[in-house]
Amino acid sequence: MAKSVEKTRALRKGAWSPEEDKKLIAYIKRYGIWNWAEMAKPAGLQRSGKSCRLRWVNYLRPGIKHGNFTKEEEQTIIDLHEKLGNRWSTIASRLPGRTDNEIKNHWHAHLRKRFKYDLNALPESEPLEPSSDETNQNSSSRIDPTPANTSRPSILESYSVTSTDSLPSSSSNPPVEIEEKPNIKGSIGSLDNFKA
DNA sequence: AAGATAGTCAACCGCACACGC
DNA sequence: TGCGTGTGCGGTTGACTATCT
Numbered sequence: 001m002a003k004s005v006e007k008t009r010a011l012r013k014g015a016w017s018p019e020e021d022k023k024l025i026a027y028i029k030r031y032g033i034w035n036w037a038e039m040a041k042p043a044g045l046q047r048s049g050k051s052c053r054l055r056w057v058n059y060l061r062p063g064i065k066h067g068n069f070t071k072e073e074e075q076t077i078i079d080l081h082e083k084l085g086n087r088w089s090t091i092a093s094r095l096p097g098r099t100d101n102e103i104k105n106h107w108h109a110h111l112r113k114r115f116k117y118d119l120n121a122l123p124e125s126e127p128l129e130p131s132s133d134e135t136n137q138n139s140s141s142r143i144d145p146t147p148a149n150t151s152r153p154s155i156l157e158s159y160s161v162t163s164t165d166s167l168p169s170s171s172s173n174p175p176v177e178i179e180e181k182p183n184i185k186g187s188i189g190s191l192d193n194f195k196a
Numbered sequence: 197a198a199g200a201t202a203g204t205c206a207a208c209c210g211c212a213c214a215c216g217c
Numbered sequence: 218t219g220c221g222t223g224t225g226c227g228g229t230t231g232a233c234t235a236t237c238t
Binding site: 051108 | 207209
Binding site: 014015035036049050057086087088089100101104 | 223225227228231
């Protein structure tokens with residue numbers, strides 16, 4: 001379905017413009033999140049649903065922190081990575097305001113090096129615990145029946161559905177008025193704390 | 197000052213899971 | 218129960234910036 005929708009349009013790729021951000025924010029604030037694949041069009045965006053979702057989750061969502069990680073956050077990441085491996089979304093759920101993508105990037109850019117360095121400093125009897133990093137990577141993370149994996153907490157769970165939300169002065173009405181959908185997989189949001 | 201290299205981060209891709217029919 | 222579709226996750230890529238030579 002959505003696939004056909006996306007296929008029939010020439011979809012934009014690459015970096016998001018401020019205008020696109022505004023459109024997505026305005027649309028979600030007004031109508032909530034009901035179907036990523038279908039939302040892009042009425043929102044006036046020539047983007048795939050995935051792209052919209054990613055942009056929202058990683059950048060536009062209220063409460064996202066950007067910028068430097070604190071020592072505490074870094075320590076939390078290191079600790080959790082030691083325990084959980086590359087379960088970035090699970091790690092992110094323990095760090096309010098941080099996204100899995102940001103944590104993943106930070107790990108690869110900063111912490112992994114440091115971590116490796118530290119481990120190299122350990123005596124040889126100390127195993128590197130590759131299971132959490134390398135060996136789990138491809139094979140097990142999705143099959144792993146640990147609670148951390150089975151729960152799959154939704155990032156958007158914290159939002160409640162109030163599609164009656166409206167923009168104070170919505171300058172970008174969608175071309176199609178969407179009728180309220182019953183909650184889709186618990187996503188959507190009142191966006192009460194939304195400050196755009 | 198200019199080019200080369202390294203580092204960072206936003207975004208894309210492919211896959212697997214959850215869910216509805 | 219099986220299938221189709223939407224969503225979410227982790228890995229990877231590519232553009233941009235900073236630093237070095």
